[in-house]
Amino acid sequence: MLPYERPIITRYNPGITNKFGSRVDYFPFTQIDGVPVKKLIEAYGSPCFVLSERTIRDTYRNALRAFSTRYPKVQFAWSYKTNYLNAVCQVFHQEGAWAEVVSMFEYQKAILNGVPGEQILFNGPDKTADDLRIALQNNSLIHIDHFDELYLLSEIVRDSGKKARVAIRINMDTGVYPQWDRFGFNYENETAWEAVQKIMGQPNMILTGLHCHIGTYMLSTRAYHLAATKLAQLALRIKGQYGHRIAYIDIGGGFASGNTLKGSYLQGSDIIPTMDDYAEAISTALLGSGIPTAELPSLYLEAGRALIDDAGYLLGSVVAIKRLSDGRRATIMDFGVNLLFTSFWYDHRITPAQEFSRHTEDMVVYGPLCMNIDVVRENISLPLLNRGDHVVVHRVGAYNMTQWMQFISMRPNVVMIDCEGGVHLVRARETVDTLNQQEQTPDHLQKIQ
Amino acid sequence: MSAVKTLNIALTGLNNIDSPGPGIPVARALRSGGLDPLRIIGLAYDNLEPGLYMHELIDRSYQIPYPSAGSEALFHRLKAIHEIESIDVVIPNFDAELHNFMRISDRLKSELGIRSFLPDHHSFEMRQKSALADWGEKLGIKVPATRTAFSWSEARQIASEWGYPLMVKGKYYDAYMAYDADQAAAYFFKLSAKWGLPVLLQQIVKGSEVNVTALGDGSGGCIGAVPMRKMYITDKGKAWAGITLHDDRLLEIARTAVAGSCWRGGCELEFIKTPDDHYYLIEMNPRFPAWVYLAVGSGQNHPEALVRLALGEAVEPMTHYEIGKMFIRYSYDQIVDLKEYEHINTHGWL
Amino acid sequence: MHDIKPPLQILLLGAQNENQEVKVNKNIAISESGFIFNPGTGDSFSTNSIGQEVIRMLNEGKTRDEITQGILGRYEVEKGILEKDLDDYFFMLGTYHIVHNG
Numbered sequence: 001m002l003p004y005e006r007p008i009i010t011r012y013n014p015g016i017t018n019k020f021g022s023r024v025d026y027f028p029f030t031q032i033d034g035v036p037v038k039k040l041i042e043a044y045g046s047p048c049f050v051l052s053e054r055t056i057r058d059t060y061r062n063a064l065r066a067f068s069t070r071y072p073k074v075q076f077a078w079s080y081k082t083n084y085l086n087a088v089c090q091v092f093h094q095e096g097a098w099a100e101v102v103s104m105f106e107y108q109k110a111i112l113n114g115v116p117g118e119q120i121l122f123n124g125p126d127k128t129a130d131d132l133r134i135a136l137q138n139n140s141l142i143h144i145d146h147f148d149e150l151y152l153l154s155e156i157v158r159d160s161g162k163k164a165r166v167a168i169r170i171n172m173d174t175g176v177y178p179q180w181d182r183f184g185f186n187y188e189n190e191t192a193w194e195a196v197q198k199i200m201g202q203p204n205m206i207l208t209g210l211h212c213h214i215g216t217y218m219l220s221t222r223a224y225h226l227a228a229t230k231l232a233q234l235a236l237r238i239k240g241q242y243g244h245r246i247a248y249i250d251i252g253g254g255f256a257s258g259n260t261l262k263g264s265y266l267q268g269s270d271i272i273p274t275m276d277d278y279a280e281a282i283s284t285a286l287l288g289s290g291i292p293t294a295e296l297p298s299l300y301l302e303a304g305r306a307l308i309d310d311a312g313y314l315l316g317s318v319v320a321i322k323r324l325s326d327g328r329r330a331t332i333m334d335f336g337v338n339l340l341f342t343s344f345w346y347d348h349r350i351t352p353a354q355e356f357s358r359h360t361e362d363m364v365v366y367g368p369l370c371m372n373i374d375v376v377r378e379n380i381s382l383p384l385l386n387r388g389d390h391v392v393v394h395r396v397g398a399y400n401m402t403q404w405m406q407f408i409s410m411r412p413n414v415v416m417i418d419c420e421g422g423v424h425l426v427r428a429r430e431t432v433d434t435l436n437q438q439e440q441t442p443d444h445l446q447k448i449q
Numbered sequence: 450m451s452a453v454k455t456l457n458i459a460l461t462g463l464n465n466i467d468s469p470g471p472g473i474p475v476a477r478a479l480r481s482g483g484l485d486p487l488r489i490i491g492l493a494y495d496n497l498e499p500g501l502y503m504h505e506l507i508d509r510s511y512q513i514p515y516p517s518a519g520s521e522a523l524f525h526r527l528k529a530i531h532e533i534e535s536i537d538v539v540i541p542n543f544d545a546e547l548h549n550f551m552r553i554s555d556r557l558k559s560e561l562g563i564r565s566f567l568p569d570h571h572s573f574e575m576r577q578k579s580a581l582a583d584w585g586e587k588l589g590i591k592v593p594a595t596r597t598a599f600s601w602s603e604a605r606q607i608a609s610e611w612g613y614p615l616m617v618k619g620k621y622y623d624a625y626m627a628y629d630a631d632q633a634a635a636y637f638f639k640l641s642a643k644w645g646l647p648v649l650l651q652q653i654v655k656g657s658e659v660n661v662t663a664l665g666d667g668s669g670g671c672i673g674a675v676p677m678r679k680m681y682i683t684d685k686g687k688a689w690a691g692i693t694l695h696d697d698r699l700l701e702i703a704r705t706a707v708a709g710s711c712w713r714g715g716c717e718l719e720f721i722k723t724p725d726d727h728y729y730l731i732e733m734n735p736r737f738p739a740w741v742y743l744a745v746g747s748g749q750n751h752p753e754a755l756v757r758l759a760l761g762e763a764v765e766p767m768t769h770y771e772i773g774k775m776f777i778r779y780s781y782d783q784i785v786d787l788k789e790y791e792h793i794n795t796h797g798w799l
Numbered sequence: 800m801h802d803i804k805p806p807l808q809i810l811l812l813g814a815q816n817e818n819q820e821v822k823v824n825k826n827i828a829i830s831e832s833g834f835i836f837n838p839g840t841g842d843s844f845s846t847n848s849i850g851q852e853v854i855r856m857l858n859e860g861k862t863r864d865e866i867t868q869g870i871l872g873r874y875e876v877e878k879g880i881l882e883k884d885l886d887d888y889f890f891m892l893g894t895y896h897i898v899h900n901g
Contacts, residue, residue: 001874001875002873002875004849004875004876005847005848005849006849006884006887007846007847007849007850007852007888008846008847008850009844009845009846009850009888009892009895009897010845010846011842011895012496012794012843012844012845263645263646265516265517265545265621266516266519266548266549267517267518267519267520269519269520269521270519270520270548270552271548323890327891327894384847386880387880787836787843790843791830795832795833796832
């Protein structure tokens with residue numbers, strides 16, 4: 001018996017070949033780190049997230065090498081919000097990364113993962129008085145976002161008798177649009193300097209660091225050069241005015257991953273700067289800032305996306321194939337925006353996990369949700385798929401396993417392939433009980449009648 | 450008697466239509482040079498690119514994936530074509546594809562032995578539309594004021610500072626003159642939809658348009674440069690006819706630009722010459738212009754020199770060209786058998 | 800009244816029409832490479848090898864049912880899936896004016 005392929009007919013439309021619809025893949029993607037996709041789906045179901053421990057470690061080591069070969073004191077802090085599965089965090093912590101958190105929930109995760117309090121950077125605009133007390137108790141690094149937080153912290157330290165190690169988050173013009181001016185204190189209008197003055201006037205606060213985070217998925221290394229230069233200038237000004245040395249400059253993250261942004265003409269992996277490019281821009285700015293070598297601050301980095309995106313895959317299956325009213329092909333997958341939040345801004349690469357012929361179809365890829373917003377790819381050219389065929393979505397390690405929605409269907413299994421090819425379940429699929437155990441139904445609503 | 454090895458040159462830009470790509474003029478230049486025996490392999494994105502069917506110029510053609518498919522897809526396709534054709538040199542001729550070709554040029558050479566002669570990433574970037582003004586300032590070359598806008602409100606703000614008319618330009622291609630805010634808005638949205646953000650706004654400089662086609666050796670040397678004034682421009686802004694000029698100052702500025710960028714490969718410099726004899730650089734295109742054959746016709750074969758440079762030969766700079774040579778473009782209806790169209794469609798080569 | 804036919808695509812859809820005779824329009828040229836040219840409209844198309852087989856069987860005068868059986872006998876495919884795929888293929892052939900109901 002011959003292998004079956006759907007009969008198709010395609011009309012040639014010269015000149016209007018959609019520039020965004022071109023085919024990218026010529027080979028099926030049948031295994032991840034040597035483990036067959038088919039076996040993974042058999043064992044853990046479809047859809048299923050897969051993480052490659054080897055890719056995480058390789059990516060981290062490459063980033064660390066890029067920075068530490070250029071700058072003497074480098075410390076990474078793992079950005080919990082990007083992916084706070086404990087297994088993922090522990091890989092980074094084993095590699096030497098500290099923790100960077102933006103809520104008490106994340107803070108607690110870091111503590112439970114065994115991260116020492118003084119190795120936690122506490123960011124974010126919403127820290128309660130209790131949060132600040134705990135951070136103070138643990139000697140964590142508190143990154144102050146606004147004056148209200150500064151005043152609140154100042155009251156807390158006054159009562160506690162302890163000294164708080166703080167940094168201020170600074171926003172600035174680095175020629176990047178849109179300018180992220182909602183977080184922290186502005187550099188150009190001297191609000192940041194005002195914050196510095198207030199902190200320097202507080203005997204119980206030690207201004208330890210200066211922090212900025214200029215944006216996300218940044219393609220310009222020049223913006224980082226500018227940001228590092230401005231922070232270094234501020235450090236010099238503080239030194240000049242107060243004789244106080246800033247211990248670290250935290251340049252944040254925002255480094256791009258190889259995903260392709262919607263509307264981008266070229267593939268993301270072709271246009272993003274390498275970790276070496278980012279490292280070169282940042283370290284030359286700091287080394288050339290005029291800060292004496294012996295007094296150079298440590299460089300902290302909170303890269304998230306660029307360290308984890310490549311290590312994550314989403315395996316899924318074709319639910320149905322249909323034709324839309326205008327004749328376009330539509331493919332429905334068993335994963336949608338509920339699991340792939342990033343498909344709102346990326347054109348994710350999707351590769352079939354089994355052999356295919358040279359024929360392709362332009363199609364819309366929908367998720368399984370009974371909601372109109374559930375579109376994974378608006379236009380993609382893929383080989384002919386049949387119901388039940390498996391596909392692999394690439395570069396999904398960042399933000400999807402934290403921003404996923406518990407909407408219409410529950411979250412699937414997440415597995416990690418270790419460096420020896422062993423497969424480990426790192427988060428079990430949710431069931432109806434996962435949701436129901438949180439709920440309480442009043443007595444009079446227990447029964448329908 | 451040992452046979453002389455045939456030189457296999459692959460090139461893109463076979464879209465010799467009303468807004469022509471440079472591929473066919475480049476092929477014609479190679480044919481009229483001293484590169485014998487020569488085989489020219491066309492690389493096409495669309496199956497209606499006229500060059501596919503010009504068998505007297507192009508020996509065989511292949512489809513290649515669109516630039517948006519990425520450099521990896523391009524490399525795989527070129528590798529497959531190379532296995533059949535043993536390509537010696539590849540000459541990309543589109544702005545939008547250059548990024549990918551530059552990205553894989555080292556691998557093409559080391560893994561497949563395919564040579565190219567392309568600018569490096571740094572020089573490519575410094576002449577990008579958004580960076581041109583800064584770069585011009587460093588070299589002492591005048592560039593009309595240019596600003597980038599990421600939103601229409603930003604663009605409107607800039608326009609109200611400058612007044613109309615002004616040029617609205619796409620990130621990669623296309624430029625329109627806007628005479629009022631309504632036009633500017635329409636162009637802004639059209640260009641941002643086509644090429645993404647930012648959109649560029651450029652102040653108008655009044656004068657005549659003069660262009661230079663040039664070839665840089667990659668270490669600051671200018672191997673050839675021929676200046677031309679467009680005598681008539683089509684409604685698409687393309688030259689219909691042009692004439693070579695005697696203009697030493699223009700050539701000097703062009704050489705400064707080639708030297709200042711250490712340009713490697715062909716390029717086109719577009720200037721406006723004002724009535725009081727100032728030259729404003731409008732754009733530096735990172736490939737030969739479609740009128741490059743005028744340079745050949747006036748005595749400088751830039752495409753042939755590029756191939757020799759790519760092969761590692763020493764090429765003497767060309768300084769002489771005939772002044773007052775003209776080109777007059779014409780269009781021509783090729784008659785093509787359906788069999789040929791079918792073949793490229795179903796087999797991916799012709 | 801009997802000569803007023805419903806729209807082509809409706810006739811082609813649905814299992815109850817399995818034995819409806821479908822004919823390839825005259826002058827439709829199909830090459831061995833799967834290239835199809837409709838001289839009436841000037842459109843050209845490509846089809847894959849199984850699509851070619853279907854058109855070949857139509858040209859041989861086979862009914863929809865015979866075509867289904869022919870493919871089931873040679874390819875690894877479930878009948879339900881094949882029926883659905885053939886519905887879609889015949890629908891597209893009709894839309895593109897390559898076949899008509901005999």
